[in-house]
Amino acid sequence: MAFLEVQNLTKTFGGLRANDSISFSLEREELIGLIGPNGAGKTTLFNCICGHHPVTSGRIIFDGQDVTALKAHAMARLGIGRTFQVYAATGDLTVLEKVMVGCFLHTRSRSKARACAEEILGDLKLFDLSDYLVSELPVAAQKRVVMAMALGTQPRLLLLDEVAAGLNTPEIEEIMASIRHVNKDRGVTVILIEHVMEMVMKVSERIIVLDYGAKIAEGPPEVIAKDSKVIKAYLGERYAKEHGTIDHRSSINDQNQIR
Numbered sequence: 001m002a003f004l005e006v007q008n009l010t011k012t013f014g015g016l017r018a019n020d021s022i023s024f025s026l027e028r029e030e031l032i033g034l035i036g037p038n039g040a041g042k043t044t045l046f047n048c049i050c051g052h053h054p055v056t057s058g059r060i061i062f063d064g065q066d067v068t069a070l071k072a073h074a075m076a077r078l079g080i081g082r083t084f085q086v087y088a089a090t091g092d093l094t095v096l097e098k099v100m101v102g103c104f105l106h107t108r109s110r111s112k113a114r115a116c117a118e119e120i121l122g123d124l125k126l127f128d129l130s131d132y133l134v135s136e137l138p139v140a141a142q143k144r145v146v147m148a149m150a151l152g153t154q155p156r157l158l159l160l161d162e163v164a165a166g167l168n169t170p171e172i173e174e175i176m177a178s179i180r181h182v183n184k185d186r187g188v189t190v191i192l193i194e195h196v197m198e199m200v201m202k203v204s205e206r207i208i209v210l211d212y213g214a215k216i217a218e219g220p221p222e223v224i225a226k227d228s229k230v231i232k233a234y235l236g237e238r239y240a241k242e243h244g245t246i247d248h249r250s251s252i253n254d255q256n257q258i259r
């Protein structure tokens, strides 16, 4: 059985179907990308998988266990960790303390939580920033701290929501390297929501595309880049032209934020 199985997951908000009967599965230690236009339902899907939102219908099976009805805290204990898209670097905690917060999920000991946080900060090359307030750091460092915070809960499945948003090319390379490292060397399974196509196409083994709440495509990056439905709904003419994947049969829009 797959590591994560999402079966016909539907989430409605009043009359809006934010997730419309989405099904997919994920193998242990895979790294997959989740893309689609703004409002497609990507963050909602994360919120359902991590127990933040109750699903309207459908099932979520994680590591052989039906976790559909579990709340966020129980999901985190089982090993589902996530970052939040809107992250305010507020409060007066240092980087070390922020990462320790997650570590306290598995221990009550302050020294153990500290050791756990220091290991993660060292591993993500953030150790030198331990004593800074998160709000004092440049955005690129804050994004890596956000990942470190999520790792504090010791996830086996990590849901990353737009961690490269607002970064420049070298910073994107750097966070991409961190994500690969977390996946390959720490053995964490990853689902990555990302609008930066160069990044998502490069790091993902497989990509799932949402549009208006529904899954419209799934496959390897090179197949997704040529899919006329995906070009029409999301990638747009510019991306397809630049990558030589344009499909002249589709009517194309170019509304997207490809950088």
Ligand SMILES: Nc1ncnc2c1ncn2[C@@H]1O[C@H](COP(=O)(O)OP(=O)(O)O)[C@@H](O)[C@H]1O
Residues within 6 Å of the ligand: 013, 016, 018, 036, 037, 038, 039, 040, 041, 042, 043, 044, 045
């Ligand atoms: N808590 C909520 N209450 C009501 N509507 C919501 C809520 N969260 C998301 N939505 C709506 O669900 C749709 C999908 O949103 P979202 O999952 O944030 O999309 P994405 O992350 O792909 O941009 C949008 O129309 C959004 O306005």
Ligand SMILES: [Mg+2]
Residues within 6 Å of the ligand: 042, 043, 044, 085
């Ligand atoms: Mg979102």
